[in-house]
Amino acid sequence: MAPKNKKQKEIVQDERLQAIVLTDSYETKFMPLTSVEPRCLLPLCNVPLIEYTLEFLAKAGVDEVYLMCCSHADKVQTYIDGSKWNQAGSPFKINTIMSLESRSVGDAMRDLDNRGLITGDFLLVSGDVVTNIQFDEVLSAHRQRRLIDKDHIVTMVLTQASPLHRTRSQSVPSTFILDKKTDRCLYYQDIPSINGLKASISVDPDLLEDVDEFVIRNDLIDCHVDICSPLVPVIFQENFDYQYLRRDFVRGTLSSDLLKKTIYAYITNEDYAARVESWQTYDAISQDILERWCYPIAPDSNLLEDQSYTYESKHIYKEKDIRLSQSCKIGSCVVIGSNSFIGDASQVENSVIGRNCQIGTNVIIKNSYIWDNSIIKDNCQIEHSIVASNSVINQNVKLNSGSVIGFNVVIGDNVIVAENTRIVERPVKHLSDSSYIGDSLSSDDEFYQDIQAKRAAEEKENIVEVDEGAVNDPAIVGENGIGFAYDSESEYGDYDDDEVSSSSKHYHGLVYKLDELYLSDTSIVSSMPNRRKKRRTYSSASHATATDAEHDYNNNTDGEEDDEEDFNKEAIATVERAMENNHDLDTALLELNTLRMSMNVTYHDVRLATCTALLQRIEHFINTQTLGVKDSVHKIFGKWGQLFKRQVFEDEEQVDLLNILESLCSKLPNNNGPTIFTLALNDLYDNDILDEVNILKWWNQEGYAGKDENTRKVASKWIEWLAEAEEESDGSAEE
Known part of the structure; x- marks a missing residue:
């Protein structure tokens, strides 16, 4: 009996779900703040980043968590020891592994293999992930894939988003080539820019053999959430030049x-996942949390035991014991x-204010993040900036977009901080490590060697020293200030300015401007052969019926179409x-019009996509109970x-717009469609998009097969009012 019990115990142990959390990013993107605090403990919406990752692991049913720390x-x-995750009621057992010699993900995985901790398939995740994915x-x-494919070792969790989605990384876009039937990854490559030019990819045809499509x-x-087999650390161990995941x-x-x-x-379209x-992604994910895009992750979820946030309309979240001037x-979104x-006449919007903060009078804070115990004195203007904990911003200071004020920094009176300036309490120097740069070259590809060498300095966030004897720089922080400008140029080593793209440098700012988006990898799509399904063309907008709209709407995800070039998806x-x-x-009208001309579609298609996007946004607000x-x-x-003012030009096009809107609303769930249609109709009328004559023409059109009785029933009273108003107007004109 004893051997049998021992065997059963081993099986149970192997079935336990383990998670490896990389608390280090091995990068310098959050310098100089990460010279003082680890990235995983930086606050996001007043919650340390690691909390979002651990909450995800708890809901995923993980039994054992190992934090790899450097x-x-x-x-x-210290933080974990004092957290709820180390208490008796914790949903998993948590351990901290001091991997102090690690300088990359590869080093951490080799250290993990040496320790022999892995007992089966495990979840590998970064300590800065925010997601509500249904992990089961x-x-x-x-x-299921492991049963079919015995060679399957990794499942990468990816979520779909447009190439310029705000939570996507714009520093080094990524390209995946997948088997269309199985989602097996055939090829992967980063595509950073060189000298401001977009790079291309070159694929060995042998990798695509035996693949139908x-x-x-x-x-x-790609937020780096992976399910890995125990073989993954072994492969890293056997390949010492592997640094990146x-x-x-x-x-x-x-x-x-x-x-x-x-x-x-594993590609999800419904769940939220970002890193x-x-x-840029710090700002974007913060706004997503405030706007409840990743619900149930929201400030009023109160992830920390001592939090007491309540939710108010307009996405305002307040803890107890705050004081607001009348x-x-x-x-x-505050x-x-x-x-x-917060003092008299001060304005705060789209921003996060931490605990124990003092905001003076006549202060303007927009799209910014003020961390705990900070003081903002009178008449300051702060826009798209971060003010770290225990900082003081004195009177009449202006922080321009992209400013990052480090821990314990003091900005003197009347100082104007330039855009994308980072200020640190004491100068931080990077220590060189040329041998590490050499080890990071993992490919014979000259293109990759060049890129990796240039970015090698970004892999050593923990290798810094502080100059304690430096004197404050009054040109940056004012006469009575404390702090120095952080020299971000040191992150690029000894390379000349023309060797590192301006976009890479601009990327270190909080705001990513549209004119810098040449890094976008949409060029890959445009370089592919045109495989778009042939579209209908209409000689007149009046020929486009709701039946056509329904056909296009229901078939815009046709498997025969190239998703990347489908106008409906791109326009939405x-x-x-x-x-x-x-x-x-x-800006939105310019993008839509450019897309319309480049893909040679009609204004009917533009109206259809615009209506679809607007209705989807409304449904999101309703489903998340954000708004009624x-x-x-x-x-x-x-x-x-x-x-629609730039999409509707003729009377027939107004009727077409109403046909599209009626058809799409009739398909909405929860019987909200008729009410949404009537309210939208009223707004379009009030904004002079639609006029009385064409609304009544739509209402009374004959031979139209797309009428929806429920929609017409709800809208009938509004139409009666409109008809009566027009009759009164006509009577007054005759008199």
Whole structure:
């Protein structure tokens, strides 16, 4: 009996789900803040980043968590010791591994292999991930594939997003080539820019043998959530030149003639997943959390035991014991931590205020992040900036976009901080390590050697020293200030300015400007052969019926179409991006018109895509209980309905717009369609998109097969009012 019991115990142990969390990024993108605190403990919406990752692991049913720590490992250990995850009621057992010699993901995996901790398939995740993915579905898909494909060693979790989606990394876009039927990854490559020019990819045809059909995907967010077999650390151990998870391990495994192992992608369209890997994604993910895009992850979820946030309309979150002056103005998307004060006539919008912060009078804070115990004195202007904990911003200071004020920094009176300036309390120097740069070259590809060498300095976030004897720089922080400008140029080593793209340098700012988006990998799509399904063309907009709209709407994901070149998807993504990032209307109209001309479609197609995007946004607000039906429609159609002014030019086109809107609303769930249609109709009428004559013409049209009785029933009273108003107007004109 004893041997049998022992065997059963071993089986149970092997079935335990383990997770390896990389608390280090091995990069310098968050310098100089990470010279003081590890990235995983930096606050995001007043919650340390590591908390979002651990919450995800708890919901995923993980039994055992190992935190691989290098930079500031003692601080990570101290934090975990005092957290709820180390208490008796924790859903998993958590251990901190001091991997102090690690300088890359590869080093950490080799250290993990040496320790012999892995007992089966494990979850590998970065300590800066924010996601609400239903992991049980991912794990089930992974195990099913393992039964079919014995060589399957990794499942990468990816989520679909447009190439310019705000939570995608714009520093080094990624390209995946996948088997269309199975989502098996055939090839992977980063495509950074060289001297500001877009790079291309070159694929060995042998990798695509025995594949019936493949797709090139550059529309995926990779937040580095992977299910790995125990063989993964072994492969890193056998290849000491592997430093990166994707560009070395994945790329090397797929191209190896000896390993013959397979890697698959699990692509989710519904769940939220992103990684805080840059200032840009920090800003984007913060706004997503405030706007409840990743619900149930939200400030009022109160992930920390001592938090007390409540949710108010317009995405305002307040903790207890805050003090707000009667004349201050709190706009939408704002978080205010406990014991914070905001003075008279101050304005805060799209921003996060930490705990114990003091905001003076007549202060303007927009799209910014003020961390705990900071002081902002009177008449300051802060826009798209970060003010780290225990900092003081004195009177009449202006922080321009992209400013990062480090821990304990003091900015003197009347100082104007230039755009994308980072200020640190004490100068930080990077220590050189040329041998490490040499080890990071993992490919014979000259292109990759060049890129990796240039970016090698970004892999040593923990290798810094502080000059304690330096004197403050009054040109940066003022006469009574404390701090120095952080020299970000040192991150690029000894390379000349023309060898490192301006976009790479600009990427270190909090705001990523549209004119710098030449890094976007959309060029891959445009270079592919045109495989788009032939579209209908209409000699007149009046010929486009709701039946056509339904056909296009229901078939816009036809498997025969090249998803990357489908106008409907691209146009919907364009409108969604405009609403998410609150672009001005002119920019959105320009993008839509450019897309229309480049893909040679009609204005009917543009109206169809625009209506679809607007209705999807309304449904999101309703489903997440962010806004009611009436407020949702007015918020969207009240502003973004103005897009139709450049899409509707003739009377027949107004009727076509109503046909499309009626058809799409009739398909909406929860019986909200008729009400949404009527409210949208009213907003379009009030904004002079539609006039009385054409509305009544639409209402009374004969031979139209797309009428929806429920929609017409709800809209009938509004139509009666409109008809009566027109009759009264005609009577007054005759008199």
